[in-house]
Amino acid sequence: MSDVNVTTFTIVVILFVIVTGVGFAAVRWRRAEDMLHLNEWGLGGRGFGTFVTWFMLGGDVYTAYTYIAVPALVFGSGSIGFFAVSYTIMVYPIIIIFLPRLWSVSRVHNYITPSDFIRGRYGSRGLSLASAFTGIIALMPYIALQLVGIQAVLTVMGVGTTSNNTFIKDLPLFIAFLVLAVFTYVSGLRAPAAISFIKDTLVYVMVIVAVFYIPTRLGGWGHIFGTAEAHFTSINPATKKPYGTFVPTSGVTGSTQLDFATLALGSAIALFLYPHTITGTLAAKRRYVVRRNTALLPIYSILLGLIALLGYMAITDKTTAAEVKKAGNAQLAVPYLFQHMFSPWFAGVAFAAIIIGALVPAAIMAIAAANLFTRNIFTEFFKPDASPRLQTKVSQWASFVVKIGALYFAVELPHTFAINLQLLGGVWILQLGPMLIGGLFTRWFDRYALLLGWLAGMAFGTIAAYKSASPTVSHWASSSDIEFGHTVYIGLSALIINLVIAVILTVIFRAAKVPQGADETLPHQYTADPADLPAPTPVGIGLGAAEAGTAGAGTAGDLSRGRPAPLPDGVHAPGPLPDGVHAPAPSGAGAKNIDGRHMTIGHLGNGLPSCVEGIASLQ
């Protein structure tokens, strides 16, 4: 288009080129002896320390969608969008309960994906497959939404053409994505980890400047809140209802306090069930790195609260509000706001922050989905004897395919479709709660009961989301529906159904003496803190009893990657070894540290449905 601002565009291109360079150079960072091992390609060597983990999880949890969709929801519907802030509060006290346990058991047994853990814990391939399947279908639309976020920025920049040919129209998006796909293929998790430093810095600068500078242009915070309150309490002539809410209401339906609380709680539980956040967690070097980050990451969340307020600023700025309304797309609120408020060069910095902010989580999500496919579908069902090298190759290509699929989603399907799927993704991923979080604390649940509970939760959530309607949309209108007269988050209702069924059936199956699968984990392994990597398991995830006999004393030296070695301690050793026993490790024996923190906030997706409402209300 014609109105591309050259300064803005140049800045974005320069920053993108820098990021690309870092992405490719990352392969040399903490160089691996053998990059062709999933611990290396897929988990960055499992050696990230506190600092790197903080950046990476911050970069992973807070996606472009955060910067675009949360303010868009606030712009369209008001206070309900702040559920995202409440949820990023609750997520940390929740994960401090279970995440260190997941890290420990995964480290001892060399689990690379959450489904590896489920396989080992319940001895159930079916349950493992169900969880891998859920993870992949929840991640695909999530990646697509990263692209939708990039598209929103590109649209406002005026980049791209009005051509009807999809390929030409979205050429810049294709280029950005191709570059992302290639450096992910080459560098694996190291690429997004390294880039997250640039991303987080840019985002911090962008947000701090925005919250200090923009209010001075708009007449101060008092005026911003005043305008927002007046807007959301006024009546929308189309629906005969207020445009939104300025604080959650105490009623029983609509944007109520209960809706707000259930959305926030459900999303908080779901965030670290997403495979990409778990990938980020498992890349951490030590248990204390994971724990420490649960206290350090809230610092990052302060940003989210401030970003959400950008939605109110967009309402207050008349030019922005009018343009968003004209485009009929609330997703454009933040890009337009930046374009009008910032000088062209700083708008370039801000746009680059959002674009890079989308690429980092997209890369981690693609890696997580690829690892699930490789470990829990390909190796488990098709090639049980796949070598680490083959697994890595498969993962590299799978990450490529996943990204192409997401690209197709983003450019070919209507955006509302991607958003709906993302809404469903949040509901779906939450259904892993009983088997994953439950499994970290108790082996009481029966595997078939968990599978049936999962099925019920998935079915209920999907149907309820499909049936939810608003005055303007007949299906997929919202992530909340009305249960027993109260508006609540569908994901949480589905989780409760899931849990109740799992409990009742477990009681029945146990009474009926249904055989239980073998549990290869031991209680002390959930609190273990081994300093070194476990030995790479030669045969897929099959830590079968057959290998037990070969398990000699796995010494630290064996733990270096790529070398087939005896199983790490305790796995099948007679008698429980104290944790950490296998690690009287000469420090530095092959283990590099990488700090792995990663959480992606992917989860903001749960707000999406409401975004749809927000968009609808604009029209």
Added chain:
Amino acid sequence: MAKPIVTSRNSRSPIAAHPIASAAIAVLVIAAIFFALYVPLYASATPKAGDFPFFYFYLLAYMPVLAIVLWIVIMLQRRLQTGQEAGARRPSGRAR
């Protein structure tokens, strides 16, 4: 969901050795969740803190407080673990 989990965690032996620290951890974690989850507590436009309505101010102020609370939890957890490891197994110096 939080409660049973915390309890089961606390029922493990190292935790029995430090009942006060364990109880403090449980209380802090549950409180950190509760004060965000119980929305009626802060779903109000007044009183205002400066220009910020209470609802928005509360959520923004929560984050730094949360970081401090969780840091205390981690310190307490470390005490539990150190106590446990000091017994028999403490392979190498644990993390700074």
